[in-house]
Amino acid sequence: MGNDGKTFFGHPWALATLFGTEMWERFSWYGLRAILATFMVASPAHQGLGLSQETAQAVVGIYGALIYLVALPGGWIADRILGARRSVFWGGFVIMCGHISMAVPVPSPAYVWLGLLLIVLGTGLLKPNISVMVGKLYPEDDDARRDAGFSLFYLGINLGAFFAPIVVGSLAAGDRWHLGFGAAAVGMAFGLLQYTIGGRVSLRGVGDRPEVPLHPHELRRVGLTAAGVAVAVAIALGSWAATGTFTLGRFTAVMTAVIIAVPIAYFGYIMLGAHDLSEDERSRMKAYIWLFAAASIFWMIYDLAPSKLLFFAENNTDLSLFGIPIHAATTQSFNPLFIMIFVPVFAALWVKLGDRVSTAQKFGFALVMVGLSFVVMAMAANLAESGRVSVWWLVLVYLVQVFGELALSPVGLSVTTKLAPRAFKGQMLGVWFIAVSVGDAVGGQTGRLGDVMSEPAYYLVLAAMAIVAGLGLFAFNRKLRAMMAEHHAPPAMPPVR
Template sequence: MAGRVGSRVGDGTVFGHPRGIVTLFLTEMWERFSFYGLRAILFFFLAATAAGGGIGLPKPTATAVVGVYGALVYLLALPGGWVADRLLGARRAVLAGGSVIMLGHICMAVPLRGAGLIWLGLALIVAGTGLLKPNISTMVGQLYPEGENARRDAGFSIFYLGINLGAFAAPYVVSNLAKDGRWHLGFGAAAVGMAIGLTQYVLGGRHLRGVGEIPGHRLTSEERRHFGRVVLAGLGVAVAAIAVWAVTGTLNIDRFTVALTVLTILVPVGYFAYILLGSHNLTPEERSRMKAYIWLFAAAAIFWMIYDLAPTVLNDFAAERTDLRVFGHPITAATTQSFNPLLIMIFVPVFAMLWVRLGARVGAAQKFAFGLFMIGVSFVVMALAAQMAETHRISVWWLFLVYLVQVFGELSLSPVGLSVTVELAPRAFRSQMLGVWYLSFAVGDAVGGQTARLLRYMSQPAYFLTLAVIAVAASAVLLAFAHRLRVLMGEERPPPRAGRGRE
């Protein structure tokens, strides 16, 4: 029978899930291999001296650059979703995005002196990921019929396994290739990974059965021409503004990262205002759900602010403060970035079954609150480790413990966030809302990159503990308002007003 768990290939399902999940799983796995491979070595490359083949940036500046790079990757997910909704459709947007990502890695792999191709490569990766990332997630959500929230949650957890399989392998492979200043060899490995992902996506496209092929709200010819003019005008204004700034002599990398951080924060604020203050034919239920979603968005941004310090602050801690040996075998500092995805692959099946078993009894707000609490606890552990590391190098297993605690938080928030975004998205903004979800990553990454500057004024233990307090406080606030959010999301009915009885 079609749809039976464990059914054969011919009936279109794999263990009760649509076969298209396999195609999207493998595509995302290889794209994440390229992304996390680069991310594992980018901070070290930026901070390495010219003699070591790097750019020679100070560590706080390198941290801020990695932060805004990650922010821009996710910031462009919003227009990437719009392009899929109005122009390309999600399926072609993923193909175009993956191709641009591959070109970006190729640029970075060219062994030429100077930073020109490096910045161009990063820009291409940012643009390509903005097209690919929100739309492949949208396609995962569209594989499942409306109303199957628990099975969709499980599907996103499976999809999340693909993300982390690529993220697990990439740091070890890429960092070992890039040892001793062979940075461009590491960048080349990322390009190869993306090429494999694109090939698999094209060959497995038949299993998607039309998902993502047609734009949800295709632009008319006149609207397309208007869109082109707006894009060209916007690019012109941006280039002119940067040129004027450069002429003043005040433009530098640090100020530029601060400006991008402010811009990143303003974008979701403006976009939520655009959705809620305009008509857009939203129903009252859709407006209510969007108000609840803003709370979840803010919680996610705080989570990513701490979590995405892994490739910078925690990576540097691994290199400078830990004994880099695992069971007696030496590893690179960047290989510690594999701890987190390894643990996620172990626990994803557990959490997938947990969400199905809990069903609607535990809502998204409670899951998010638990995620925030755990990310706070992880930095309490980090503060203790940093305190001990002030006198001697500590075991790398302390970092393993930090990532273990973070895994429980991440699996309570990230795949659930993807699913709840699909569930709460107004019909007219479905692909774009996945872009909005990734804006929470952007805000967190940008702000997190700037927080590293605090290390100039406080000790590492104080720094980690400060961020931990912020996360735990946010968790408490979210938990206090969890019932109200369930009502806004339509998960529970509001209690009857006193004196009026049933309505």
């Protein structure tokens, strides 16, 4: 499939369409993420929502958690109702509407909450299915070219993530928050335009139809169920609000509990249900649960970048690099920059090390790295008690964290598919993202620790949790490797974010 024989770096031209679409979608996502928390804590006099830092951190955590959680129903909708191609289009359209809603310059926060809801729903449709479409561009037995194609695709992700905070942060400076939100909307509009025009020829036949379409009576039943759930949630929230006890902080705590319950219920269903699991499958699942918990701890710390670390950049650092003034949002570009630099290095390293380094050891290394990054943050916070510190502290923090991400994120999906019982192979692909969801939600709640401890102590507590968990994986590496029947390391791939 192609466009008059044209190729994109030797790959089908359709990859260029999907590359650009995802790059602009990530531009809109990371652009919003780079200013959302600071917008929420800005006072109404400065066109913000006037929330406390703790509440804003919790809201950003739940927002990120839901983004990854709704990827599961988003994939199901594509498989059974819309097909991947239409799911990506409508997902992008809903995302754009969400950013437009947030860009409306009115005092009421209703448009903000509506916008965030739309972005969550739209991303759930777009994010998992555009990756599926990339995979469909290649024959099933062409693993090498598919891996290379995904590497190019992930480059688009990180390009969008790198430029978005710089552009959106600059536009939003001086309390022009809604201009920044508008830029995110324009970015998604560019992505939709490219997807529509470029896909007319190059994407023909790729994800046009659902894999296993629902029968009309099944579709009606699903529609009625979805409507019933929506009504029940609306009634529950309305009743809660009517009692006068509803607050954003309590709402995020309830949502965090619900999100944590999802994997507990799912793993309980697999391990305790009558699924005729073999002893090997049961052993591998026990090992996977430990890896899942470790990954959740990693993301709990790593995804504090758009909240806790952003506040630190805004309030405690001298925002200047090489003598050039920068905005706090620009610090969110450090992470994707380091990913683009070090992905080839780590990919070559894992190939060279081969099966000498197990999955548990890679996860353990990742946890130690993310823990050490918060030891650095504790040192910076301690110095910041006497005045602003250099922004290079944050540069170091993000560098160390990226070393951890490149050890954990690339193998996450691979080890998930490897350890999943045969009866749950398809479903388990989405479980890895639930680990991100749990980590984001819990990380958002850690802001409450600020009420009982100092800033340096906060970072040290989280650092200790990660380092102890990482050392635990090293200590039990041999046992975990035996439980997983691991004889070779999963293939190294760039991280999917």
